[in-house]
Amino acid sequence: MAHAPVVGIIMGSTSDWETMRHAADTLEALGVAHEAKVVSAHRTPQRLYDYATGAVGRGLKVIIAGAGGAAHLPGMTASMTRLPVLGVPVQSKALDGMDSLLSIVQMPGGIPVGTLAIGKAGAINAGLMAAGILALSDDALAKRLDEWRERQTDSVANEPE
Numbered sequence: 714m715a716h717a718p719v720v721g722i723i724m725g726s727t728s729d730w731e732t733m734r735h736a737a738d739t740l741e742a743l744g745v746a747h748e749a750k751v752v753s754a755h756r757t758p759q760r761l762y763d764y765a766t767g768a769v770g771r772g773l774k775v776i777i778a779g780a781g782g783a784a785h786l787p788g789m790t791a792s793m794t795r796l797p798v799l800g801v802p803v804q805s806k807a808l809d810g811m812d813s814l815l816s817i818v819q820m821p822g823g824i825p826v827g828t829l830a831i832g833k834a835g836a837i838n839a840g841l842m843a844a845g846i847l848a849l850s851d852d853a854l855a856k857r858l859d860e861w862r863e864r865q866t867d868s869v870a871n872e873p874e
């Protein structure tokens with residue numbers, strides 16, 4: 714049987730998956746059990762409420778939330794759970810993701826969202842940061858994360874080709 718997910722990846726739209734799949738791929742590479750769901754703060758508010766309030770009880774440890782434009786998903790999620798929420802600003806068409814970034818990063822004091830970079834880099838790093846948080850209490854994962862980082866270091870060329 715597959716392991717129960719400990720990281721929940723949520724996104725405001727299926728159109729965000731192109732970005733958010735990089736968080737899923739990163740967690741997959743590190744052997745971290747995760748799930749991916751479409752949960753929109755604006756279009757499916759009840760689904761968001763149910764997801765955020767049920768997250769602790771279902772055994773999730775970290776939530777990665779990606780959204781674009783008026784990106785309220787990470788902040789609203791964080792308002793309803795004490796789990797660490799990592800926000801990924803999706804690169805929007807109209808404003809290139811600056812709207813997403815500012816919507817996610819400017820949380821009022823009291824409700825934190827750990828905001829990553831816009832787009833693919835942010836999604837990858839959200840996966841790595843979620844793994845890093847979990848590795849604090851999981852030695853086997855800590856070893857896999859160290860090895861992943863070593864492989865990355867070894868893959869960097871000394872000179873351009």
Ligand code: RP5
Nearest residue numbers: 725726728729780781782803
């Ligand atoms: C946001 O609106 C989503 O997170 C997405 O980035 C953006 C556009 O959504 P679609 O119109 O492509 O469904 O809620």
